[in-house]
Structures are given as structure tokens and as C-alpha cells.
Amino acid sequence: LYNDSPDTPLVATEQQPPAINEPSLIGNANKAPSTVATTAPAINQPALPDLNTSDAEIKNAARQLNSALAWVKWITTEQAIRKFVIIIDNLTTGKITQKYLPIPKPTAPFPKTKNDPKTTSDIQGYLDNRSFERYTPYVNTFGQINNTMTAALYQRYSPLMEQAFAELGYSDRNFHDTLMQAFDVLLSAPIVESNIALIRPSVLYQFADPNLE
Secondary structure: OOOOOOOOOOOOOOOOOOOOEOHHHOOOOOOOHHHOOOEOOOOOOOOOOOHHHOHHHHHHHHHHHOOOHHHHHHOOOOOHHHHHHHHHHHHOOOOOOOOOOOOOOOOOOOOEEOOOOOOOOOOOEEEOHHHHHHHHHHHHHHHOOOHHHHHHHHHHHHHHHHHHHHOOOOOOOOHHHHHHHHHHHHHOOOOOOOOOEEEOOOOOOEEOOHHHO
16 A cells, blocks of 8 residues: 555655635735734744654644543554555545554453344344443543644644555545545444344354445
8 A cells, every 4th residue: 555665765845834814804005904914923833744754743743632541552653644544545435444553452342142042044143232332432532632633733744644645546536535535434324223133154243234344
């Protein structure tokens, strides 16, 4: 998906954020005082790091979003931006790239209800409602993230994300639109009110309904 070889480093371009103007005050200095143009001072931010050496700054930024120890550990991965971009790209097709996902799997065992032994179907049981509780720590962690800070950091590192996304070879898409598509996929996940049947074609359980996989 991208070249990890140290012999072919990628060249990143440092970008400074533009000055922020207040649209309601833009005008000409010769006009009436109520329409005099004023320009807000530029926000002094350090230059963007090179994509190849951005991990240290990304880890520090993660601490600003949520200081929980578990969260910081999730970001202790090399090439964090590149891996994040790959994860989002795969989410648009409903796939989770566990190879690049730094979030650990639930430690609690997978609970299920037993199937009626008299049945002759391939159903091997049903998903126990306690299974959802295994993800409570993740929900709590993400729920404590500072949304305002998240938006600010996304805006700052957007050029690096777009650069990493371009390395994947897409010529007709950008990362921001891909991120929006990934959100749509997550939000379209069905809410199942009835019991969820399980099958076990091999070692691992699967949903009997392929639309849930």
C-alpha cells in the first residue's frame, strides 16, 4: 500500500497555514467606518513536520485529545498518519485493516447463548447481549475526546493526510472525501432488534446473516 523502504524516502512540503480573515469586515479603507477592512493576525503555528518524521508530533497531539493512558498507547505506532489513512480508505468498503489498527482487541471472552440442541440448522448459537459490553471501554475513551481540538488538529494535519493518501495511487479521490465516505459506512450499520444468529464454519464464529459481516 505504501513503500516502507528507508532507501526511498518521500519528500514532504512544509506548509504554513494562511492568515484568517473575518469575512464580515472585508472592505476598502476609503469606505465608511462600518465597512472598513480589518484582517485578523495570522496564527503562529510551527511548520508542519515532514510526513516521514511526523510520529512524535502526532503522539503529542493524541495526548491533547485525550490524556487517557490507553489512548496514548494506541498511537505509539510508526508511520501513524499513513496507517490511519489506509484504515479510513478500507473502511469505505466496510473492511477493518487490523494490521494497521493500533487499537487492541477486547480482552473479555466472546459470550454467546447456546443453541437448541434439537435444531438441525447450521446455527451454532446467538450473540449474547453481554458481548456489546466488551466495547464499553472504547466507547468511553472516544466519548471523552475533545471535539474542538480534534477539528483543529485535523485541519492542521490535513495536508499530511492528503499526501499520504496520494501515495496510495488514487487520481480521482482525495482523503477528505474518503473520510466522509467512511463515516457514512459507519453510520449505515444496521441496528438489529432481534437475536443475532451465529454460525461456525471453522474456528471463528460468524454472523449467519452475511449482511452483518
